[in-house]
Amino acid sequence: MPQTKKIAEQLTSTCSYCGVGCGVLIQKEKNGNIFVEGDKNHPSSKGMLCSKGLNLHHTVNDKSDRLLYPQMRYNKSMPLQRVSWDDALERSAAVFKTFIEKYGPNSVAFYASGQCLTEEYYVINKLIKGFIGSNNIDTNSRLCMSSAVVGYKMSIGEDSVPICYDDIELADCFYVTGANPAWCHPIIWRRVEAHKAANPDVKIIIVDPRVTDTCAIADLHLQLNPGTDITLNHAIGRLLIEQGYIDINFIQQHAEGYEAYKAVVFEKSLEEAAHICGLNPNDIRLAAQYIGEAKGFISMWTMGLNQSAIGTNKNLSLINLNLITGQIGKPGAGPFSLTGQPNAMGGREVGGLSNLLPAHRNLNNPLHRQEVQAFWGGKEIQEKPGLTATEMFEALETGQLKAIWILCTNPLTSLPNTRQAEAALKKAKFVVVQEISNKPETLAYADVVLPAAAWAEKEGTMTNSERRITYLHKAVDAPGEALPDAEIICKFAQKMGYNSFSYNNVEEIFIEHTKLTKGTNIDIFGLNYTILKEHRSIQWPYKKHKQNGTKRLFEDKKFYTPSQKAILHAVPDTLTSEKPNPDFPFILTTGRIRDQWHTRSKTGKVNKLNQHIKQAYLEIHVQDAEQLELKEDDIAIITSARGEVRAKVKIGNTIKPGVVFLPMHWGKILGNDLNRANNITNDLLDPISKEPDFKYCAVKVAKYQKP
Numbered sequence: 137m138p139q140t141k142k143i144a145e146q147l148t149s150t151c152s153y154c155g156v157g158c159g160v161l162i163q164k165e166k167n168g169n170i171f172v173e174g175d176k177n178h179p180s181s182k183g184m185l186c187s188k189g190l191n192l193h194h195t196v197n198d199k200s201d202r203l204l205y206p207q208m209r210y211n212k213s214m215p216l217q218r219v220s221w222d223d224a225l226e227r228s229a230a231v232f233k234t235f236i237e238k239y240g241p242n243s244v245a246f247y248a249s250g251q252c253l254t255e256e257y258y259v260i261n262k263l264i265k266g267f268i269g270s271n272n273i274d275t276n277s278r279l280c281m282s283s284a285v286v287g288y289k290m291s292i293g294e295d296s297v298p299i300c301y302d303d304i305e306l307a308d309c310f311y312v313t314g315a316n317p318a319w320c321h322p323i324i325w326r327r328v329e330a331h332k333a334a335n336p337d338v339k340i341i342i343v344d345p346r347v348t349d350t351c352a353i354a355d356l357h358l359q360l361n362p363g364t365d366i367t368l369n370h371a372i373g374r375l376l377i378e379q380g381y382i383d384i385n386f387i388q389q390h391a392e393g394y395e396a397y398k399a400v401v402f403e404k405s406l407e408e409a410a411h412i413c414g415l416n417p418n419d420i421r422l423a424a425q426y427i428g429e430a431k432g433f434i435s436m437w438t439m440g441l442n443q444s445a446i447g448t449n450k451n452l453s454l455i456n457l458n459l460i461t462g463q464i465g466k467p468g469a470g471p472f473s474l475t476g477q478p479n480a481m482g483g484r485e486v487g488g489l490s491n492l493l494p495a496h497r498n499l500n501n502p503l504h505r506q507e508v509q510a511f512w513g514g515k516e517i518q519e520k521p522g523l524t525a526t527e528m529f530e531a532l533e534t535g536q537l538k539a540i541w542i543l544c545t546n547p548l549t550s551l552p553n554t555r556q557a558e559a560a561l562k563k564a565k566f567v568v569v570q571e572i573s574n575k576p577e578t579l580a581y582a583d584v585v586l587p588a589a590a591w592a593e594k595e596g597t598m599t600n601s602e603r604r605i606t607y608l609h610k611a612v613d614a615p616g617e618a619l620p621d622a623e624i625i626c627k628f629a630q631k632m633g634y635n636s637f638s639y640n641n642v643e644e645i646f647i648e649h650t651k652l653t654k655g656t657n658i659d660i661f662g663l664n665y666t667i668l669k670e671h672r673s674i675q676w677p678y679k680k681h682k683q684n685g686t687k688r689l690f691e692d693k694k695f696y697t698p699s700q701k702a703i704l705h706a707v708p709d710t711l712t713s714e715k716p717n718p719d720f721p722f723i724l725t726t727g728r729i730r731d732q733w734h735t736r737s738k739t740g741k742v743n744k745l746n747q748h749i750k751q752a753y754l755e756i757h758v759q760d761a762e763q764l765e766l767k768e769d770d771i772a773i774i775t776s777a778r779g780e781v782r783a784k785v786k787i788g789n790t791i792k793p794g795v796v797f798l799p800m801h802w803g804k805i806l807g808n809d810l811n812r813a814n815n816i817t818n819d820l821l822d823p824i825s826k827e828p829d830f831k832y833c834a835v836k837v838a839k840y841q842k843p
């Protein structure tokens with residue numbers, strides 16, 4: 137803490153970037169500026185913050201890019217003009233009402249974000265599902281976690297991360313797949329690093345087509361061919377069975393589907409599987425041995441598994457490894473999905489996706505629909521799921537969807553096949569953009585722009601990857617006329633004529649949400665801001681007699697399925713992604729870098745964070761670079777069937793030959809769309825989770841020649 141600063145106030149919060157959800161202390165200076173440090177009393181992070189978290193205050197103190205007042209235009213060729221809140225919301229309500237009357241409630245949609253607070257998610261979901269009468273709400277969480285959600289639901293009955301971070305120090309084997317936590321979930325990874333340093337016998341297995349910083353402490357790096365995760369997981373499953381490492385008592389008493397699972401993993405020999413994965417069979421044997429001999433085994437994964445056309449099956453094949461070894465519901469063990477966004481979990485708790493209802497209820501359950509409808513006192517809730525993230529943009533293109541309200545996300549950098557999404561947004565009849573920054577590309581297509589309060593400018597709650605709910609204090613006022621997102625949505629709902637949105641404060645929204653959880657598996661009934669402030673954070677389900685909630689799920693081995701048994705799924709390992717071919721011979725995979733967050737609207741304005749990696753780059757293997765006559769720092773042009781990207785060449789042997797990598801952060805913000813990776817990614821979806829195939833598509837690479 138700088139000693140010269142005069143601190144007026146110190147407030148607790150949580151970091152608004154990744155799903156680790158580190159505790160933050162906001163120090164407020166007398167001049168109104170803030171700076172941050174790690175909160176030593178927050179159990180998730182124990183005082184640690186990574187580079188992004190440590191620079192959070194810059195994004196609040198620097199108001200140079202902030203939207204300050206509502207703006208509107210009456211036709212797309214006009215410039216946006218400043219208007220009052222009343223005018224902006226009355227026009228938005230009038231247009232929404234007209235479309236709903238003329239074309240039905242499914243002609244409008246809300247596209248939100250895993251960065252919204254739980255209370256914000258709650259009111260948007262309530263508005264569209266309970267009062268407008270459509271299920272057209274989805275969020276950018278669809279792009280990162282939906283395969284994990286479905287994986288959990290199909291295997292353990294509900295979208296519930298079973299473990300807590302304190303399990304890290306109790307485990308002796310980690311299988312980290314499709315993830316680079318050293319860069320993308322750094323504080324979780326620091327805990328793993330410290331645990332390994334103190335206990336060298338702890339085994340770390342990394343599964344990744346690239347050599348990343350996460351590999352620095354690996355005992356074994358399985359550098360598999362992209363897309364072969366299921367084949368590898370099945371091969372390990374087979375070895376665990378053959379070598380007697382499975383927990384037969386657990387399987388017999390607490391799991392279903394073992395015989396079918398056994399049959400599917402025995403379809404391929406170890407040698408066949410190793411050949412498909414591009415691995416040495418002995419390395420797969422060693423991985424199975426490490427897992428089999430572990431007293432506490434944690435599987436850890438994120439986008440490499442989720443962002444795939446077979447993402448659900450990849451998740452299931454991994455969770456199977458925990459189930460056959462009985463490594464779940466006990467200290468130091470369990471499947472642990474690393475959440476990408478700070479409140480993707482909270483959003484799902486309130487049902488903030490097109491196929492969910494509050495408190496993990498399901499749209500396809502008539503009793504669940506009735507319960508929620510009766511509680512809200514609104515319209516009949518529709519059974520049919522609404523449009524998902526990419527489907528919304530397709531529906532704009534076809535004209536089925538007339539109006540879209542986009543808040544707290546920048547789809548024109550983050551959606552796959554972005555140029556098509558941009559063309560779709562251009563065709564939309566009415567676009568509302570609710571934003572903090574004047575940079576996102578969506579603003580060019582907005583009919584109404586609503587300025588929102590940022591992190592530290594509003595209060596509410598978020599839930600991190602270990603089901604931990606943390607209260608975020610408001611530390612400073614939002615600039616200009618910007619308002620908290622929940623307040624904007626409630627004002628709009630009232631303009632639409634719905635009376636159930638006249639809350640006196642945000643806590644009333646939170647309390648309403650807790651009432652809907654009563655009696656469910658995520659029960660937080662009885663929780664309020666006073667308790668959260670007192671305890672700093674609580675893990676759901678919250679029970680009054682357990683003051684800090686529930687650390688670990690399923691210690692009684694009763695899963696949330698109808699039979700209370702976990703389900704082993706015998707999933708096929710057929711890859712459905714776009715295959716490389718003579719025209720597009722390389723496999724493209726995309727991902728995050730250490731110091732940037734999503735589309736850089738916040739991290740991109742922090743000089744320190746831009747120093748790490750200054751611009752988009754193409755990672756390519758030295759053999760491929762030689763063949764293409766590419767040199768370090770050349771500009772490459774990378775082309776797929778959907779478009780092209782330009783990026784500086786970074787040559788090395790950290791990636792497999794035949795595979796190239798682009799970071800996903802760059803778009804038009806502070807640049808142009810030429811290095812926007814999603815110009816070329818594929819919008820093919822997993823048929824169950826509807827998550828796009830960001831990690832695998834066919835491209836060609838050439839040296840860019842100046843015309």
Ligand code: SF4
Pocket residue numbers: 151152153154155156157158181184185186187188189190320321322323324
């Ligand atoms: Fe924020 Fe994630 Fe870094 Fe923690 S690890 S400080 S939550 S970005």
